[in-house]
Amino acid sequence: AAIIIIAPVLCVVVSTQSTGDRAVYLYDLERKERTHRLLAHDDDVNAIAWLDGGSHLFASASDDRSIYVWDRRIVSAGEGGRSTSDIMSAGCVGGFIGHTRGVAHLSARGDGRHLLSNGKDHCAKLWDVRAMHSASDTRHAARSMRNSYYDYRHGRLGDRRGPRETRSRHRSDTSLQTYSGGHQVFRTLLRAHFSPLESTGSRYICAGSNDGTVCIYDALSGDIAALLGGPGGRDLAGRTRPVSYTHLTLPTIA
Numbered sequence: 001a002a003i004i005i006i007a008p009v010l011c012v013v014v015s016t017q018s019t020g021d022r023a024v025y026l027y028d029l030e031r032k033e034r035t036h037r038l039l040a041h042d043d044d045v046n047a048i049a050w051l052d053g054g055s056h057l058f059a060s061a062s063d064d065r066s067i068y069v070w071d072r073r074i075v076s077a078g079e080g081g082r083s084t085s086d087i088m089s090a091g092c093v094g095g096f097i098g099h100t101r102g103v104a105h106l107s108a109r110g111d112g113r114h115l116l117s118n119g120k121d122h123c124a125k126l127w128d129v130r131a132m133h134s135a136s137d138t139r140h141a142a143r144s145m146r147n148s149y150y151d152y153r154h155g156r157l158g159d160r161r162g163p164r165e166t167r168s169r170h171r172s173d174t175s176l177q178t179y180s181g182g183h184q185v186f187r188t189l190l191r192a193h194f195s196p197l198e199s200t201g202s203r204y205i206c207a208g209s210n211d212g213t214v215c216i217y218d219a220l221s222g223d224i225a226a227l228l229g230g231p232g233g234r235d236l237a238g239r240t241r242p243v244s245y246t247h248l249t250l251p252t253i254a
Contacts, residue, residue: 004058005029006050009072011058024048024060026072036075038089040068040135042143046189049106049115051129057093059115063102066142067117068095069129088135095138096127098173100145104189109202114176116205118192120185124207125175126219133172141172182215182224183207194219 004011010027022045026036043063051057056072075091099119107116115127133141169178183190187210195204195216204225205217216226 040088040092047106049108051108052110052112061103061106064142065099066138068092092135094132095135097138097141098170098175105191107193109194122184124179124192126177131174177222179205179217183209186210
């Protein structure tokens, strides 16, 4: 489960394989009770992110390869069955599609507009909420994609790629930029973050990788700016940087 707190609401994602809940829960901290159960995703929910500290908008991401954006002010109670049916809770104001595998992590830039996702297809993507699809179009696009599930915890993407599966851009992909080639998502839900807005202007994208490195992408160009940590990790200038952890509240890698 993933938990994000924004007073006076606590947002909880239940995504364990044992429950297969596929729902997003909202709790009122002042009343100490659950207020909403939101249905939309067809598979385990892996991540949520508030678009900024004072916003009513938040996003959820799932193994069904979709990202949905919600407005807390208009969500419905959504009590009911599993979200594998055609039920979608009110309050879902749009969504994104573009990852070819499940979405592992979400991170907001903090400006209320830009969202970063990291997927099991070993790609991070930058989104602008002003370019969302409708919720129904997002669901239709996700359900129409070729079923190419693999267990990322044990397998390798190249060994599971079908003969017709390519990395071509999905026709519904409205992402501003895709970051790939420098990080791999295996064995755990690895994260990707914007570099600090206050000190770097979020110029870089920092993504963890299965090989123990931290990949730094240029947010505008998508190029790899540095590879830090891991065995013999080096930046592009060729200097060895034996570092494996990103400190995202400071303009440094520590």
